[in-house]
Structures are given as structure tokens and as C-alpha cells.
Amino acid sequence: MCGVFGFSQANELARKLAPMIAYEMENRGKDSWGGTDGVEVIKRVGPILDTFEFPENWEQAIFHTRAATVGKVSERNAHPFVCLGENHKVIGIHNGHVSNYDMLKTKYQRPWAEVDSEHIFQHLAERRDMEDLCGSGTIAWFEDEQPLIHLARWNFGSLECANLPDGSFVFASTREAISKACRWARVEPSWYQTFADCFEHVVTPKDGKDTPLVAREKMTLGESWRVRSGSGGNGNYSRYSHYTGPFNTVNNSSSYEFDRAKFDRKCRRCTAMNIDSYICSKCVKLLREEFDKEMLTHAV
Numbered sequence: 122m123c124g125v126f127g128f129s130q131a132n133e134l135a136r137k138l139a140p141m142i143a144y145e146m147e148n149r150g151k152d153s154w155g156g157t158d159g160v161e162v163i164k165r166v167g168p169i170l171d172t173f174e175f176p177e178n179w180e181q182a183i184f185h186t187r188a189a190t191v192g193k194v195s196e197r198n199a200h201p202f203v204c205l206g207e208n209h210k211v212i213g214i215h216n217g218h219v220s221n222y223d224m225l226k227t228k229y230q231r232p233w234a235e236v237d238s239e240h241i242f243q244h245l246a247e248r249r250d251m252e253d254l255c256g257s258g259t260i261a262w263f264e265d266e267q268p269l270i271h272l273a274r275w276n277f278g279s280l281e282c283a284n285l286p287d288g289s290f291v292f293a294s295t296r297e298a299i300s301k302a303c304r305w306a307r308v309e310p311s312w313y314q315t316f317a318d319c320f321e322h323v324v325t326p327k328d329g330k331d332t333p334l335v336a337r338e339k340m341t342l343g344e345s346w347r348v349r350s351g352s353g354g355n356g357n358y359s360r361y362s363h364y365t366g367p368f369n370t371v372n373n374s375s376s377y378e379f380d381r382a383k384f385d386r387k388c389r390r391c392t393a394m395n396i397d398s399y400i401c402s403k404c405v406k407l408l409r410e411e412f413d414k415e416m417l418t419h420a421v
Contacts (some may be wrong), residue, residue, distance in 0.1 A: 122149050122150065122187065122188050122216075123149055123150040123185060123186060123187050123188050123200075123215075123216040123217075123294075124145070124146030124147070124148075124149035124150055124186040124216060124281035124293070124294045124295075124298075125183065125185050125186075125214050125215075125216045125261055125280075125292070125293065126142045126143070126146055126183070126184050126291070126292060126293035126294065127181070127182055127183035127261055127270060127291070127292055127293075128181060128182050128183060128289060128290070128291050129181050129183060129270060129289050129290035129324045130180070130287075130289040130290075131175065131179045131180050131182050131290075132287065133289065133378050134285055134286075134287055134289065134306065135182075135285075135289060135291070135309065136175055136297075136301065137306050138285075138291065138302040138306055138342060139175050139401055140173065140181075140408055141298075141301060141302030141305050141306070141408075141412060142291075142298045142299065142302045143169045143170055143173055143184065143186070143294070143300060144169075144170055144297035144408065144409060144412050145295065145297065145302070145412075146164060146186040146293065146294065146298060147168050147169045147170055147186055149188065149216075149294060149295075150185075150187045150188035150189075151167070151168040151169075151186070151188070151372060152166070152187045152188055152189040152194045153166045153168075153185065153186075153187045153189070153194060153195070153196065153198070153199035153212070154167075154168070154169035154184065154185060154186045155171075155184070155185050155187075155199040155200050155201050156174065156175070156182055156183065156184040156201070156237055156285075157182070157183060157212050157214075157263065158176070158179035158180060158181055158182050158186070158263075159181070159203045159263030159266055159267065160202060160266050161176065161210060162200040162201055163176075164196040164197075164200075164201075165196065166194060166195065166196055166199065166200065168186075169184070169209065169247070169409065170400070170405045170409070171402075171405065173400060176358050180214065180268060181268055181270060181349050182213070183201070183214055183261045183262075183263075183270060184322075185199070185200035185201060185215075185216070186215035187199055187200060188255075188296045189300070190218065190237075191222060191235070191236055191237040192236040192247070193219075193235070196292060197235070197287070198235050198236050200213075200214040200215065200236075200238065201213055201214045201245075201262075202214075202236070202238065202239050203238065204243040204245070204246040205246055206243075206246035206248060207247075209248065209264070209265060210245050210246060210264070210265055210266070211243075211245045211246040211262050211263070211264055212262060212263045213241065213242040213245070213260055213261060213262030213263070213418035214235065214238075214260065214261050214262070215238035215241055215242075215258055215259070215260045216259045216278065216279060216294055217238075217256060217258015217259060217260075217276075217278050217408055218237060218256045218257065218258060218259050218313070219235075219237035219238060219240055219254055219255065219256040220255045220256050221254070221255040221256075222234070222237035222240055223241045223251070224253075225253070225254070227312065228406070229243070230343060231243065235248055237256070239287040240254060241254060241260060242260075242262060245262065245264075252265040256276070257275060257276030257277065257278055258274070258275070258276070258278040259272070259273070259274045259279055259280040259294065260272070260274075260278075262307075265325075268302075269323050269324065269325060270290075270320045270323070270324040271321060271322070271323055271324075271337055272292060272316065272321070272323075272324065273316075273319075273320065273321045273322065274316055274318060274319075275318060275319050277318060278295075278316070278318075279294045279295065280292060280294065280315075280316055281293055281294070281295060281298075281299060281312075281315075282298040282313040283299055283303075283310035283311055283312045283317065284310065284311040284313075285303075285308060285311075285314060286309065288307050290324050291310070296312070301412070301421055305412070306311040309314035311394075319382075320356075342413065346393070388400050388404055391404055405419045
């Protein structure tokens with residue numbers, strides 16, 4: 122079991138909620154964690170709150186906490202994965218499983234794919250028909266460095282979404298995570314109905330009329346996830362064809378890694394300087410105690 126969460130706007134409210142939701146997702150996976158804004162990628166080994174980063178220059182973000190199943194625990198195997206195709210790049214995270222990963226590894230000659238989830242995003246990057254992927258889960262991803270969060274769930278993957286009072290959009294693996302964080306921040310989320318299984322959704326920053334953020338179900342022909350019956354539970358996902366301009370393909374995902382030295386080291390809670398994380402170790406301890414107490418006082 123892993124955890125996913127993210128924000129359409131990396132504003133002050135999102136940064137206030139992020140450690141709370143991260144702590145709830147930490148309980149779903151403590152082996153490693155990672156995040157991306159669609160351009161930079163952060164990967165760390167260990168529980169998320171121990172080394173949490175939410176860079177000030179990010180305008181949106183998705184995060185993942187990993188409970189390792191396939192593939193050893195390492196920074197390389199932490200989500201998100203940067204996958205490249207011809208003129209196309211996908212950076213994504215996945216909570217769930219791909220049961221036939223060994224077959225895919227052989228069929229598509231991917232000896233480097235140590236984690237089952239990598240096949241999802243490599244297929245998307247290569248614009249392949251996803252019908253030979255067997256499994257389930259929730260995925261969130263960016264394409265070609267565009268500031269749009271793509272979301273999908275298939276075979277009943279865990280995904281809860283809400284609008285916040287400032288019009289921004291938040292998602293997580295569980296409703297409890299968002300609810301508890303919002304109570305702590307004293308804001309009220311506006312919940313979406315459960316996203317339709319087997320459809321891709323795109324979180325759009327604006328629709329041109331300065332309206333609140335929405336998750337827009339994309340109904341273009343060929344984009345539906347069609348769940349087959351039977352024990353295999355194959356999720357078919359046919360990608361639409363589009364081209365956003367030239368892309369300089371490379372084979373080393375380290376080109377997109379987060380540069381820690383670029384940002385000030387100041388705790389987001391107590392403003393202590395020269396620390397090694399988004400929040401200092403003292404505040405991590407206090408946060409965990411505080412959040413555990415809130416969970417006991419206001420059980421969801």
C-alpha cells in the first residue's frame with residue numbers, strides 16, 4: 122500500500138496542509154517518498170516527514186509515499202518516474218500494482234524497469250495502448266512539462282478529491298487525510314463525487330474565465346479506461362495522439378532531479394534556519410504528536 126497526494130496550486134494554504142496530508146500518507150508507506158511539479162523531481166529514502174521538501178518555486182505538486190513491493194528500496198525506485206518516448210515525456214506516481222510486470226519487462230525490452238509502476242508511465246510516454254497492463258490503482262502524472270495534473274483510477278483505485286475555499290484543488294489516497302488536514306487548518310473542503318473508474322481527468326489551472334479549479338473529465342474518443350471482467354482485471358487505456366512541439370529526449374532521468382542547494386533552508390513552521398528539510402526535526406516530532414492528538418479527539 123502506497124500513498125499519493127497533490128495540489129493544483131502551491132500556495133500558502135497548500136503548504137500549510139501538505140505536512141498534515143504527508144503524515145497521513147506516511148502511514149501508507151515509509152520506505153521512500155518523492156514529488157514533482159512536472160519539471161523538477163525529488164526522491165528520498167525513508168519516511169516523508171523526515172526529509173520533506175516543497176520547493177518555493179513550485180506552482181503545483183504531486184507527492185508519493187512508497188511501501189515497497191516490487192523492486193528494492195532506493196532513491197532510484199522511489200516515485201515519481203521520469204519516462205521518455207519520442208517527443209514525449211511523462212512524470213508520474215502510482216498507488217496500486219501491475220501484476221504482469223515480468224511479462225512487460227520482457228515484451229518491451231525494459232531490463233532497467235525495477236518497479237512494476239514504471240511500465241504505466243513508459244507506456245504513456247511511448248503512447249502505447251495500455252490494454253496489456255494488468256492491475257489496479259490510482260495514477261497522477263504530468264506531460265511535457267505542462268502545468269496540468271492528470272488523474273485516473275482503474276479497478277477501483279483509492280482517490281479522493283476536493284476544492285479548497287481559495288478555489289484550489291487537492292487530492293489524496295484517502296478522504297481522511299484531506300479532512301484531518303483541513304480541520305487542522307480550519308478550512309472546509311468541497312468534495313467531488315468519486316471519480317469515474319476508467320476515465321482520465323485533468324486538473325486545469327484556469328478555463329479562461331477566472332473560475333475555480335475543476336477536474337475536467339476528458340471524454341475524447343479513445344481516452345476511456347475500459348475495465349475487463351475476469352480475474353485478471355485488465356484496465357484498457359488507449360491514449361489519444363497529440364504533439365506539443367519538439368522535445369529533447371535523453372536517457373538519464375537524473376537531469377530532472379531537484380537541486381537542494383538552490384533553495385533557502387528555513388523551517389516552514391518555526392522559521393529555524395540552516396535545516397536539512399522543509400520542516401525541522403523538532404517540528405516533525407511536535408507535528409506527529411499534535412496530529413495524533415487531533416486524530417484521537419476528532420475521529421473521522
